[in-house]
Amino acid sequence: MRRVMKMVAAASVAALALAACGSSSDNASSGNGSTGSSTKKALKVGLAYDIGGRGDQSFNDAAAAGLDKAKSELGVTAQEAEATSGEAESAKEDRLRTLAQAGYNPIVAVGFAYASATDKVAAEFPDINFAIVDNARSDKTPKNVHGLLFAENEGSYLVGAIAALKSKSGNIGFVGGVQVPLIQKFEAGYVAGAKAINPNIKIQTKYLTQPPDFSGFTDPAKGKTAAQGMLDAGADVIYHAAGGSGGGVFEAVKAKNAMAIGVDSDQALTAAPAVRDVIISSMIKKVDVAVYDFIKSAQDGTIPDGDQVYDLKKGGVDYSTTGGHIDDIKSKVDDLKQQIIDGKITVPTQP
Known part of the structure; x- marks a missing residue:
């Protein structure tokens, strides 16, 4: 079932919303991961969906598949949040900010609509790594923001x-x-x-x-x-x-x-x-591949600088x-x- 986090103005209430709609994995130990990560501390990953969220049978679901793979193979815990149609820019900022305040690192924003919000919130939390799908870095983009791009x-x-x-x-x-x-x-x-x-x-x-x-x-x-x-x-x-x-x-x-x-x-x-x-x-x-790659690199401490471009040569796009x-x-x-x-x-x- 899709889980939707409804943001509210008060940060304390927003934090409660995060806890209330978390998956069962949120209550798991944040110690050692499972497969392939026995010596690494499992990450707390935040993922903010674009409009439609998990269950859209397309773009967001691809991101969800990458997150699910990271849960299974890397032992990460996760919190998911979803955009609503017609929401204000401040809602996107609040969503990302609440994830950051709750200690989620890294945080993945799904979709170019998060561009401004990601830059703003990332500047407030320079020690947290952010990734944004479908938005390239600019000269003003904080160094802790990484673009996941596709051809x-x-x-x-x-x-x-x-x-x-x-x-x-x-x-x-x-x-x-x-x-x-x-x-x-x-x-x-x-x-x-x-x-x-x-x-x-x-x-x-x-x-x-x-x-x-x-x-x-x-x-x-x-x-x-x-x-x-x-x-x-x-x-x-x-x-x-x-x-x-x-x-x-x-x-x-x-x-x-x-x-x-x-x-x-x-x-x-x-x-x-x-x-x-x-x-x-x-x-x-293959948004799933990009999301998983980013989470794994965060866990390994090997996040590359700048944007990552997934093209035909890299296997990032294809046909079925x-x-x-x-x-x-x-x-x-x-x-x-x-x-x-x-x-x-x-x-x-x-x-």
């Missing part, structure tokens, strides 16, 4: 090629949750990959919301409506980078017996069972083959993958 454009290039190779209508779609530079990286790669296969392919694009409205990541109804419009206009493959809104995209695709491409996790395994058969591939963004829908084109996609790794193909980051 989403490279993975999206591959699923763009898949969409073009599988499309029978020569008409495909892209649904983005919120029109921000990060999600435009997905679009840029997808369009480039599709056009590499079919320069004349039609690509419909729709963003569900514009910043500062981030509800586009948590509104399946909007996702369904956007996908229905694309399908009615002739698309037969739709790729989404819309978080929890992707569930609505899958529903629309299922109703039309078309094809969908998931994002972040292998959604042919994580989406609602009723729609999994229409998901021909997913652009896998669950269901066998793309077995007939896998060799072509793998050839494109190798060309990107070898530097023969440069994938754009902007549409």
Whole structure:
């Protein structure tokens, strides 16, 4: 069951909220860890989810998987906290600050929406290591903040090629949750990959919301409506980078017996069972690997300076083959993958 920590103004009450919603592992000994960490003191890890939290079947769940692996293999204890749609920036700050005050170190913030809050709170707690997913360091970023970045454009290039190779209508779609530079990286790669296969392919694009409205990541109804419009206009493959809104995209695709491409996790395994058969591939963004790597490096005392970039070459992004829908084109996609790794193909980051 998802655990949600609701932040309140008073720090003492917030601390109680942390204790109240902690997992059973929070009450475990903070001495020696289990597997592979018999001589190391187990860490107390704080993890702050983006909107949608654990259970979104996508981005946040990937982070949760990394945390769960760290609990199992490294013996860490953990506290999870979740953002709410439309919350004030101060709520993000309070969430991170409360974790820091409670002694959690390191702390992982999931999503670029935490950028300002992470920088501010990290400056207040210079002895605590923070990681933020999807936000690069700047000249003003405190030294104890580490970015976990991904080459989403490279993975999206591959699923763009898949969409073009599988499309029978020569008409495909892209649904983005919120029109921000990060999600435009997905679009840029997808369009480039599709056009590499079919320069004349039609690509419909729709963003569900514009910043500062981030509800586009948590509104399946909007996702369904956007996908229905694309399908009615002739698309037969739709790729989404819309978080929890992707569930609505899958529903629309299922109703039309078309094809969908998931994002972040292998959604042919994580989406609602009723729609999994229409998901021909997913652009896998290995947030779980990045989160686990960061926690392990914190435990080992080997956190690298600066940002860590997870690209195709490092295995940080990829495409899935669950269901066998793309077995007939896998060799072509793998050839494109190798060309990107070898530097023969440069994938754009902007549409």
